[in-house]
Amino acid sequence: MAAVTRCSFNSVRRLLSHHYKRRCVFKANKQTPVFLSKRYNARLFHATSAWHGPILQFKLSDIGEGIMEVVVKEWYVKEGDKVSQFDSICEVQSDKASVTITSRYDGIIRRLHYAADDTALVGKPLVDIETDTGPEVAQEEDVVETPAMSREEHTHQEIKGQKTQATPAVRRLALENNIKLSEVVGTGKDGRILKEDILNFLAKQTGAILPPSPFHETQRPKEVQPATQTASQPATQTASPKPVLSTQDVTEPLKGFHKAMVKTMTAALKIPHFGFCDEVDLSRLAALRSDLRAISEARGVKLSYMPFFIKAASLGLLHFPILNASIDEACQNVTYKAAHNIGLAMDTSQGLLVPNVKNVQLLSVFDIARDLNRLQALGASGQLGTSDLTGGTFTLSNIGSIGGTYAKPVILPPEVAIGALGKIQILPRFDSNGQLVKAHILNISWSADHRIIDGATMCRFSNLWRQYLENPASMVLDLK
Amino acid sequence: MVLRSLRVLRAQAGASLSGLPAALATGSGLVLRSLSTDVFQNLALEDWIHDNVDLQSRNILLLWRNSSAVVVGRHQNPWQECDLRLMRRSGVPVARRRSGGGTVFHDPGNLNLTFFTSRKNYDRSRNLRVVTGALKALRPGINVQATDRFDILLDGHYKISGTAAKLGRTAAYHHCTLLCSANRRLLSSLLRPTCPGIHSNATASLPSPVQNLLDHDPSLTPDSILHQLAEQYLTEFGVRGGRVVPVQPADEQTFGGIDRSVAALRSWDWTHGRTPKFSVDTTLELTDRAGSEISTATVHLEVKGGRVERCELAVPPDWLPGGPCMELASLLVGARFCPSETAPIAAAFLRSKPRNAGEETRLGNLCENIVALM
Numbered sequence: 014m015a016a017v018t019r020c021s022f023n024s025v026r027r028l029l030s031h032h033y034k035r036r037c038v039f040k041a042n043k044q045t046p047v048f049l050s051k052r053y054n055a056r057l058f059h060a061t062s063a064w065h066g067p068i069l070q071f072k073l074s075d076i077g078e079g080i081m082e083v084v085v086k087e088w089y090v091k092e093g094d095k096v097s098q099f100d101s102i103c104e105v106q107s108d109k110a111s112v113t114i115t116s117r118y119d120g121i122i123r124r125l126h127y128a129a130d131d132t133a134l135v136g137k138p139l140v141d142i143e144t145d146t147g148p149e150v151a152q153e154e155d156v157v158e159t160p161a162m163s164r165e166e167h168t169h170q171e172i173k174g175q176k177t178q179a180t181p182a183v184r185r186l187a188l189e190n191n192i193k194l195s196e197v198v199g200t201g202k203d204g205r206i207l208k209e210d211i212l213n214f215l216a217k218q219t220g221a222i223l224p225p226s227p228f229h230e231t232q233r234p235k236e237v238q239p240a241t242q243t244a245s246q247p248a249t250q251t252a253s254p255k256p257v258l259s260t261q262d263v264t265e266p267l268k269g270f271h272k273a274m275v276k277t278m279t280a281a282l283k284i285p286h287f288g289f290c291d292e293v294d295l296s297r298l299a300a301l302r303s304d305l306r307a308i309s310e311a312r313g314v315k316l317s318y319m320p321f322f323i324k325a326a327s328l329g330l331l332h333f334p335i336l337n338a339s340i341d342e343a344c345q346n347v348t349y350k351a352a353h354n355i356g357l358a359m360d361t362s363q364g365l366l367v368p369n370v371k372n373v374q375l376l377s378v379f380d381i382a383r384d385l386n387r388l389q390a391l392g393a394s395g396q397l398g399t400s401d402l403t404g405g406t407f408t409l410s411n412i413g414s415i416g417g418t419y420a421k422p423v424i425l426p427p428e429v430a431i432g433a434l435g436k437i438q439i440l441p442r443f444d445s446n447g448q449l450v451k452a453h454i455l456n457i458s459w460s461a462d463h464r465i466i467d468g469a470t471m472c473r474f475s476n477l478w479r480q481y482l483e484n485p486a487s488m489v490l491d492l493k
Numbered sequence: 494m495v496l497r498s499l500r501v502l503r504a505q506a507g508a509s510l511s512g513l514p515a516a517l518a519t520g521s522g523l524v525l526r527s528l529s530t531d532v533f534q535n536l537a538l539e540d541w542i543h544d545n546v547d548l549q550s551r552n553i554l555l556l557w558r559n560s561s562a563v564v565v566g567r568h569q570n571p572w573q574e575c576d577l578r579l580m581r582r583s584g585v586p587v588a589r590r591r592s593g594g595g596t597v598f599h600d601p602g603n604l605n606l607t608f609f610t611s612r613k614n615y616d617r618s619r620n621l622r623v624v625t626g627a628l629k630a631l632r633p634g635i636n637v638q639a640t641d642r643f644d645i646l647l648d649g650h651y652k653i654s655g656t657a658a659k660l661g662r663t664a665a666y667h668h669c670t671l672l673c674s675a676n677r678r679l680l681s682s683l684l685r686p687t688c689p690g691i692h693s694n695a696t697a698s699l700p701s702p703v704q705n706l707l708d709h710d711p712s713l714t715p716d717s718i719l720h721q722l723a724e725q726y727l728t729e730f731g732v733r734g735g736r737v738v739p740v741q742p743a744d745e746q747t748f749g750g751i752d753r754s755v756a757a758l759r760s761w762d763w764t765h766g767r768t769p770k771f772s773v774d775t776t777l778e779l780t781d782r783a784g785s786e787i788s789t790a791t792v793h794l795e796v797k798g799g800r801v802e803r804c805e806l807a808v809p810p811d812w813l814p815g816g817p818c819m820e821l822a823s824l825l826v827g828a829r830f831c832p833s834e835t836a837p838i839a840a841a842f843l844r845s846k847p848r849n850a851g852e853e854t855r856l857g858n859l860c861e862n863i864v865a866l867m
Contacts, residue, residue, distance in 0.1 A: 076660070077615060086568045086593075086769070099662065104567070106696065109643065110658035110667075111567045111593035129769070130694045268827035269834060273841035276820075280845050342847040363837050395833035396581055399861045402840035426844050427853075 068123055070138040073114070076107055082134050083107040085127045090140075094122045097208060098180050099201070102140060105133060119180060120144035179206040187211050270364050281423050285463040289471045290419050293479045295437060295453040301485045309382060319357065320381040321488075322409060322434065325481040327353045327373040328491050330407060333474045337406050339427040340465055347465055356405035356425070357385065360415065361392040367425060368397050369405035377492070409434060418456045429462040430471070522730035524723045524737045527557040531742075532588045532599060535559060537754035538742035539607050539666060540591060545748075546609070548664040553609040554623075554726045556719055556737070559599040561585045561676075563683055566594040566657060570695035570768045572688045572830070577867070580683055581832075589764045592668065594657030595698035598684055602674035602705065604715055606722065608667045615665040617643050617656060619729070624654065624671065627725035631717060632710050644701070645669075651704035673715040674707040688866050690775030695768060765831065766799035777862040779812065782854045788812040792863060796830045806859075813855050817846075821860065832864045839864060 076083060083105040090102055096116045105112050124141040127133050179187070179194055183206055187194050199206035267275065298321060309316035330337045330353055339348045356369035368388045370381055391397045410422055413436035420433035435456035442452040457479075461471050481488045525542075527535050535557045542553060562585060563575050571577060571587050574596040580587065599605070608620040621639040628637050636648045645654035656669040680703070706713040723737045745752050757763055773794040780787050788809055795803040804822040808815070824842050828834045839860035843853065 077612075106568060106593045109566075109592070109594035109656055110660055111591065112660040113662070115662045266827075269824065270828070270838050270841065273824050273838045273845065276824075276845035277841045280847070340847070341849060348850065363833055366837050366840070397836060398832060399836045399839050399857065399864050402836055403843055403857050403860075427847050 066120060066144040068141050068143045069118060069120075071102075071117055071140050071142055073105075073133055073135050073137060073139040075135055076105075076110075076112055080107045080135065082132050083112065085129055085131050085133050086111070087129060088125060090122050090125075092122050092125060096120060096122060096142065114139065116142065118142050118144045183208055183211060274364070277426070278423065280426050284424050284426065284429075286421075286424060286460045287463045287468065287471075288421055289459045289461070289468065289475060291457050291475050291479060293455045293457060294442065294483050295455050296451075298482050298485050299453045309379060312379070314379065314383045314386055316379075316382050317385075318437070319385055319409075319411060320378045321482065321485070323355050323357070323370060323373055323381050323385075324376075324378050324492075325478050325488065326355060326407065326409060326432070328481060328488065329474050329478045331374065331491075332477060333470055335466055335470060336430045336461065336474055338429055338465065339406070340429065340462065344464065350406040352404075352406065354404050354406045356408040356428075357388070358408060358410035358412075359389070359392045361395070361397075363392075363395055363397070366392060366397055366402060367405060367408055368392065368401040369408075371404065408432070413437065413455070420458045422458060422460050424460055424462060429466060431460050433458045433460075522552050522554075522727055524554045524556065524726055525740050526719070526723075526737050527555065528739050528741045529743060530558060530560045530601065531755075532559040532562040532564065532586065533755050533758045534742040534751075535605070536564075536588060536590055536758050537751050538740070538748065539668070540754055541742075541748050541751050542607075542609055543659070543661060543664055543666050548609055549611045552614065552730050554723070555607040555609065556722065557605045557607070558601050558603065558715070559605070561598075561600040561679065562588050563596060563598055564588045564590055565596045566696055566698075567591055567767075568593060568696045568769055569596060569698070570691065570693050570771055571765060572768070572867070573686050573691045573693060573695060573771070574698055575683050576685050576687045578687060578832075578865070583679075583683075585679075585683060587764050588758065589767060590657065590668075592657035592659040592666070593696065595655065595696065596684060597655055597670050598675065598680040599670070600675050600679070602672070602676065602707070602715060604671040604673055604718060604722075606669055606671065610665060610667075612660060612663050612665050615658075615660065615667065617658065617667050620667050621645060621654075621656070621669070623725045623729050624669065624722065626729070627718065627721040628706070628713070630725065631721050632713060635710070643669075645671075647704055647706070647709060650702065652701040653704060653706060671718065672703055672705050673713065673718055674705050677703065677705065688773065690773050691771055692774065693769060693771030695771065761829065761831070762799070765829070768796070768799055770795070770797040770802075772796070773866060775866070777859070779808075779855065779858055779862065781851075781858070790859065790862075792866075794825075794830070794866075799831075800827060800829055801825050806863075808859065813852065813859065817848075817852075817856060818859070820845075821856075821863075825863070830867050832867050835864050835867060 073083070084107070085103055086106045087104040088102070089104070090096060090100075096102065097119050098116055100116045102114050102116050102122075105114060120142040122140055123143045126138050126140060133139060179199070184194070187197070187206075194206055197206050197210050200210055201207045295318070298318065302316060302318060302321070306316050334349045335347075337350050337353055339350060340346070341348070352371065353373040354369045354371050355373045356367040358365060358367045368391070370376070370384045370388070373381060376384070388397070388401060391401065405425070405428065407428060408422075408425055408431045410420075410431065410433045412420055412422075413434045416436055418435040418438075420435065422431045422433040424431045435458070437453050437455045439451050440454045441449055442454070444450045457475065459471055459475055481491075527538060529535055529538075538557075539555065542555065546553065561583075563571075563580060565571050565574055565587065567590060569589075571589075575587070577587070597603075606620075606624065608623075610616070618639065621643060624645060625637045625639060628635055637645055637653070638649065639645050643656035644652050647653045653672045654669050656667065658665065658667040684698075684700070706718070720737075740747075742748060742751060742755075760766075773792070773796070775792060777790045777792055778787065779790055790806060790808040790812075792807075793803070793805040794801055804825045806818045806822045808818045821839070821842055824838050825835060828838055843857060843860065848856065
């Protein structure tokens with residue numbers, strides 16, 4: 014259907030443009046002498062080959078206040094770009110005033126007379142634009158006046174008592190495609206109809222998906238510049254993660270954090286991992302936590318389960334220091350780290366970050382909670398620093414806060430062990446009397462470096478950790 | 494004329510404009526007062542008025558105040574203008590306005606005035622006469638004068654107002670600050686750049702001694718000044734019986750498209766990413782774990798669009814081997830020149846290879862020093 018419609022449009026377009034070109038030539042021949050003498054005697058006019066338009070030099074118009082020179086600060090276009098009338102071309106600065114210079118013509122940029130940070134002189138050429146509408150575009154010299162209109166534009170289409178404004182190029186596009194300007198909604202200033210409006214109107218008619226308009230390059234700076242042009246749907250400019258249907262593959266190089274993660278993970282998987290999983294009944298811990306929450310919040314600290322998990326891990330590491338160690342590159346020496354710097358893997362806007370709580374062996378549960386609050390706040394605002402992110406000796410990953418039960422975590426070098434906490438579920442279990450009760454069940458998945466840690470050690474550590482959490486009162490016995 | 498401009502506004506904004514049509518119908522001069530203290534919303538409001546209101550036959554004054562923020566000019570370099578690390582810690586944001594000029598500190602003790610006119614009627618001296626006239630009316634005999642750089646000086650010496658402007662195709666705006674009771678201690682501590690060795694073509698700020706009007710005379714409170722400014726403006730621009738209209742920039746219904754503008758102004762790509770290309774050349778003081786051994790390294794960074802384009806590290810080979818340093822430098826290329834991106838990269842890099850304790854500490858120290866530049 015679309016193909017048929019497009020075909021017919023093409024033939025009509027060819028027919029009409031043939032007619033239109035003939036009319037154009039006729040008009041130009043008639044009017045040229047008058048035009049040149051009245052409007053163009055002060056202008057430099059580069060003649061080019063027959064099918065290109067003339068190249069017009071766009072001079073930097075008077076800024077006002079007697080200013081004779083400005084500094085070109087930023088170009089919004091480059092040579093070869095297509096521009097429409099009133100598109101922004103560059104930003105110049107004069108004496109604390111930032112001035113946006115807009116194009117006077119439709120056409121293609123052929124030459125930029127200055128580079129960024131150059132000083133431009135008022136009255137001298139700024140850019141050369143190759144126009145495609147020929148001598149019909151007669152513009153006012155002074156940009157300060159109300160929008161320049163060509164002689165043709167003054168004859169507005171008066172339909173339904175509304176004047177439709179559009180440049181000659183837009184009118185020709187509409188004519189070629191048999192579109193009535195009165196049917197098109199103008200989105201330009203003062204309801205002016207722009208080329209994009211015609212293209213959108215066409216797209217709706219034919220159901221075609223048009224390639225993104227190259228005018229995106231020269232849009233006014235207040236609009237967010239779209240990142241790439243590879244999606245054939247017009248790029249959305251909002252920040253919300255909408256699913257984007259793209260019909261083309263997109264390739265981009267890995268940079269920065271992702272490149273660094275590639276190196277880290279490659280090093281990590283050189284470690285021979287083994288896994289060990291278990292489930293922990295947190296029913297008693299849940300009761301304890303709800304008792305303590307009020308006290309903690311009175312002190313201004315949010316209390317989650319994590320401080321308990323971290324403290325229990327540290328107590329366990331005191332009995333099994335091999336899990337808080339590091340092995341050197343040549344696998345010759347093992348270093349038993351004195352400090353328990355327990356990292357907590359966080360999913361932040363910066364990516365997967367693992368800030369760590371330093372010296373957990375010296376901290377109380379409340380201290381740990383307070384430090385976690387601080388790290389979480391920093392992570393949320395993207396302010397975690399190198400000291401928070403380095404120096405870890407053991408890691409817990411709370412993937413369960415997002416979801417999941419059992420996992421297979423990857424050890425973060427230079428550490429030798431890691432634990433992944435699944436989500437806490439309420440499941441039916443039998444208590445010591447054989448009664449069916451509701452239990453808060455957490456699944457824990459450990460991974461350890463099999464070069465220096467064996468299954469039995471991991472299992473015993475896990476049992477000890479589980480025991481502390483299933484019976485929190487026993488933590489009190491061993492707290493330092 | 495009024496009806497046509499209303500249709501324009503409705504076409505752009507898309508919904509009812511409560512309060513504004515009536516206000517616009519009153520005549521050629523209008524005073525608006527923003528109800529928001531969010532610097533991004535207020536800057537977006539300025540842009541919205543500039544882009545959407547017909548200013549050919551009407552002049553508008555917008556009065557606004559912000560909670561603490563540092564506002565840099567369109568073509569400036571925030572790393573060169575203020576202490577970004579202290580600002581991050583204190584929660585003071587950086588905003589980049591669309592007009593040129595230098596860096597200013599905003600807080601509720603600072604009044605902002607934006608004069609909207611057509612391009613033809615753009616006249617900064619006339620606007621500043623409104624300000625000096627208002628102050629003289631409140632406190633006869635006060636020595637306030639506009640300079641030829643369009644600053645306003647108190648007693649010929651203290652700067653109480655700075656100016657910047659934005660000229661579009663058919664309209665223009667001129668805005669200026671007015672120091673009433675700003676927190677000068679915070680101002681001077683934040684407007685102290687900390688990144689050394691920056692080479693850049695960005696517009697530099699000219700620091701000046703400042704004073705609060707309130708310190709000069711306790712009757713000059715922000716509210717009394719605001720009221721007098723409105724009166725003076727309406728007199729100067731020939732409107733009888735006009736009133737100050739409060740406006741809420743967060744109202745997307747009235748100001749169609751403003752949410753997107755606020756988001757764009759808030760984005761890092763605008764506030765930091767829009768900095769003209771610059772380079773950093775400086776030396777780093779490196780220390781060992783206990784601070785017992787020291788060394789110096791040189792670093793050369795080129796930053797374009799707020800992102801590291803090139804990074805070269807020269808570390809003495811007896812301090813650290815060249816391989817890891819080069820690797821670190823190459824990982825930083827493409828990252829934003831900001832600790833929120835470079836700290837995780839450095840942390841991931843440190844994990845990427847098993848290293849002996851000494852090398853790990855020194856590398857960690859090197860990373861910390863580099864990240865601290867940003």
